[in-house]
Amino acid sequence: MKARITKELLNIDGPQIVLLSGSANRRFIGVAVDYPNMEYPFFCCSVHQADWINYIENKADLRFLYEAAKGRSYYLFDWNKCNDGEANLKKASLDDVEDESLWPDHGFFASYHTVEVKISNIQNETEQDFYIDGKWEPNEFSSLYAKLADVYALSFVQSQLLSPNTNQSIKSSIEDAVADRMFKGGGSYIGFYGDLSKRVSGQSQLTVNKIQYASPGVINIRGNSDIFDLMKEIIAEFEDNFSTCRDLYGKIDSALSKLRLKRQSRSSSFPSKQIEDDMFGKATELLKAIGFKNTQELYVACKGDALVYTKLSLSVFRRVNGIHKFRAQGRLRIED
Incomplete structure (x- = not known):
């Protein structure tokens, strides 16, 4: 599945957390991880709009987004294989999803981003x-x-x-x-x-x-x-x-x-x-x-x-x- 990288939320000697958008206006967030046979791997999950708003407003941490992933949708992609800002998302296996080392730790909030992210007025x-x-x-x-x-x-x-x-x-x-x-x-x-x-x-x-x-x-x-x-x-x-x-x-x-x-x-x-x-x-x-x-x-x-x-x-x-x-x-x- 293809998704476009829309923003690098955290960049420390390279992207560490990224935001992506897919078809039907789906939103994904990805964190850099260690994963075999990938040069610069990211572990991603789909993000529900309400959860995203809570995250950006620092009412929920990054770990919460992964735990609340809509439809339990998790993916992997290689940053170095992205073409013109487009990532090729590969569905994560059950073993990957259950691998705790891929998951972000508790306590990381949007206030730690190196770029500011604004949300639109939900009444618009x-x-x-x-x-x-x-x-x-x-x-x-x-x-x-x-x-x-x-x-x-x-x-x-x-x-x-x-x-x-x-x-x-x-x-x-x-x-x-x-x-x-x-x-x-x-x-x-x-x-x-x-x-x-x-x-x-x-x-x-x-x-x-x-x-x-x-x-x-x-x-x-x-x-x-x-x-x-x-x-x-x-x-x-x-x-x-x-x-x-x-x-x-x-x-x-x-x-x-x-x-x-x-x-x-x-x-x-x-x-x-x-x-x-x-x-x-x-x-x-x-x-x-x-x-x-x-x-x-x-x-x-x-x-x-x-x-x-x-x-x-x-x-x-x-x-x-x-x-x-x-x-x-x-x-x-x-x-x-």
Whole structure:
């Protein structure tokens, strides 16, 4: 995987900590390490926007970024093999990830950088282009926008649950949206995602600025820049782990069908604690593979109901997979 080196955060007789950017606006941080068969090796991890803000504000150390790496995504690259500022990231093996000598020590904060890094105001709005190509049926445009809006709302939820500054009233609004929408229409999630953003904050709402129906064309949408970043991270993480996500979805969906729990009332539950634990584990694994880090907070937002939580994991998969299908067909491209 390719990533561009955007900044040397710490340079002492050469780069020691570097910042990189990848596709779908993914952010990586890398530290110089000792590693065999590489001239100038770096050990990297992907960094979630909320974690990055905490790090830059000295509310978390460098070690925390690695421990909280989104999707447990770790990589290695050779600085001396970089070409025109571009690094070739190699997925770290499980043995590499478990090698404590590669990990940064506790207690290194952003204030120790040799260059200053600023973060943008998280309230800033921006415009995001979604480029379309190929043949589209009229109903597919509305379907695409609905899925984009749903994943945007999901990203908004993640940003609120991850932020240490989110107050209890906002978290309660998220819980209320789950409770109100979860079983309407026999288990339908119609309106659930849009309801989340309406309940919590008007600033999260998407606004379509322009739709150019052509081949190629573009859908230009205005929204919160940091939520767009999270949204693109979720899509990228989903595509990296697509096989795992698809297999987990199939197992959960099949199990709920056999248990006849897909369209049951709110009072329904799993028939045994063993089955509940198994489904809860698979749902958590699915959400993490998609890129949803704070699964425990999401479970709390589901009022601790394992069946609601499990059904929500399937819903999240369907929304992100809907966007992935357009991208896999070559009909949708998201600008970094």
